[in-house]
Amino acid sequence: MGILNDDAVLIEPGKNSGDPTMVTVNCPDESGLGSTLCRIILEFGLSITKADFSTDGRWCYIVFWVSPDNGSPKFDWDSLKNRLLSACPSCLGSYYSSLQSSNVSKPPSLYLLKFFCRDRKGLLHDVTKVLTELEFTIQRVKVTTTPDGRVLDMFFITDAMDLLHTKQRQTKTCDHLTAVLGEHGVSCEIELAGPELESLQRFSSLPPEAADELFGSDLSSSSNKVVLTVDNHLSPAHTLLHINCIDQKGLFYDILRTSKDCDVHIAYGRFSSKVKGYRNLDLFVRGTDGKKIADSKHQDNFCSRLKEEISCPLRVIIVNRGPDSELLVANPVELSGKGRPRVFYDVTLALKSLGICIFSAEIGRHSTLDRQWEVYRFLLEERREFPLASLRSRNQIVDRVTKTLMGW
Numbered sequence: 001m002g003i004l005n006d007d008a009v010l011i012e013p014g015k016n017s018g019d020p021t022m023v024t025v026n027c028p029d030e031s032g033l034g035s036t037l038c039r040i041i042l043e044f045g046l047s048i049t050k051a052d053f054s055t056d057g058r059w060c061y062i063v064f065w066v067s068p069d070n071g072s073p074k075f076d077w078d079s080l081k082n083r084l085l086s087a088c089p090s091c092l093g094s095y096y097s098s099l100q101s102s103n104v105s106k107p108p109s110l111y112l113l114k115f116f117c118r119d120r121k122g123l124l125h126d127v128t129k130v131l132t133e134l135e136f137t138i139q140r141v142k143v144t145t146t147p148d149g150r151v152l153d154m155f156f157i158t159d160a161m162d163l164l165h166t167k168q169r170q171t172k173t174c175d176h177l178t179a180v181l182g183e184h185g186v187s188c189e190i191e192l193a194g195p196e197l198e199s200l201q202r203f204s205s206l207p208p209e210a211a212d213e214l215f216g217s218d219l220s221s222s223s224n225k226v227v228l229t230v231d232n233h234l235s236p237a238h239t240l241l242h243i244n245c246i247d248q249k250g251l252f253y254d255i256l257r258t259s260k261d262c263d264v265h266i267a268y269g270r271f272s273s274k275v276k277g278y279r280n281l282d283l284f285v286r287g288t289d290g291k292k293i294a295d296s297k298h299q300d301n302f303c304s305r306l307k308e309e310i311s312c313p314l315r316v317i318i319v320n321r322g323p324d325s326e327l328l329v330a331n332p333v334e335l336s337g338k339g340r341p342r343v344f345y346d347v348t349l350a351l352k353s354l355g356i357c358i359f360s361a362e363i364g365r366h367s368t369l370d371r372q373w374e375v376y377r378f379l380l381e382e383r384r385e386f387p388l389a390s391l392r393s394r395n396q397i398v399d400r401v402t403k404t405l406m407g408w
Contacts, residue, residue, distance in 0.1 A: 020065040027088035029060040032260040038253035043341040051271035108158040110193040119151040125348035135160040143361040238284035239292040247274040249407030258309040325388035327378040339374035350404040357381040
């Protein structure tokens with residue numbers, strides 16, 4: 001994003017095996033930076049065990065303690081550092097800042113990755129795992145299975161390294177996929193997704209009944225598990241927001257993205273280690289005018305939105321699609337247009353762990369009255385162990401997918 005000293009991001013391993021790694025970010029501040037950094041950490045499959053941060057609106061200092069979700073000792077910390085550095089604003093002045101803003105607004109190039117191979121259990125997750133490890137973001141996907149047991153997968157992806165236009169990056173990607181697919185692999189092609197491929201990205205609309213069940217559910221019982229306390233007396237310049245809630249994957253990201261979208265700026269914060277499965281957070285916040293949030297209506301709207309986003313950042317249901325069963329997963333889209341990281345990865349992992357095959361899959365967008373949602377659709381194949389007409393089997397699938405997504 002600009003010229004920065006490598007010391008802007010420092011990564012220090014834990015002293016003992018199993019201890020979290022400390023990631024320090026010390027750079028100029030900009031609106032939404034904390035949310036962006038948390039998003040990158042989530043994309044890399046890391047959990048934030050605790051965090052401290054402060055900013056005066058011009059410079060920020062943030063310390064994250066993170067651990068890999070899978071507990072693997074092998075992790076590419078250099079890639080994480082490079083991604084975090086790329087998100088840090090330069091300190092070269094307003095001229096360069098304006099140039100950076102124009103660069104940030106430029107959308108990344110979209111590519112179509114297409115491969116055709118024999119189907120097998122867990123194939124979709126294995127492919128998703130490779131793409132995630134190579135730092136690709138899956139924007140859209142079309143997966144179809146043919147009657148003769150073959151599968152055509154079309155992934156619309158963006159490259160965090162911005163190198164997919166090179167032959168070397170394309171060859172490396174296909175080689176990694178071929179190594180995973182083994183004898184199942186047949187062909188692999190990558191091309192820039194131009195306007196002529198727009199029809200392949202179309203998302204079939206949700207039936208009204210499914211949309212009502214997915215987005216019209218009452219979340220009041222879930223939001224009661226989140227306790228928010230607002231204090232305007234402790235600090236002369238900030239509103240203190242204290243949050244107590246169940247720990248879950250992406251919690252810090254959900255809080256910061258919601259604050260950003262609601263134009264609430266966090267000046268100081270502490271994300272404490274979990275105790276008996278619960279988290280405590282103290283946030284000193286201000287409005288867009290730089291003052292504490294004194295308006296009761298603004299307070300109520302923000303707290304209500306924050307409770308909803310913390311208690312239910314994702315929706316998971318199974319519905320009938322003709323004679324078949326379809327798994328639907330939805331998450332809100334940020335105002336910036338970005339969806340939630342690693343959802344496709346986690347859902348396919350959960351289904352693989354249950355031994356459930358996916359006949360077809362789609363990712364698309366759905367708009368309700370007040371927001372846009374990213375929706376994942378998985379048409380599931382019937383299994384003897386999981387008769388999909390059974391309510392018990394459906395509940396077991398929804399429970400496993402939800403727990404994988406939430407890190408429970």
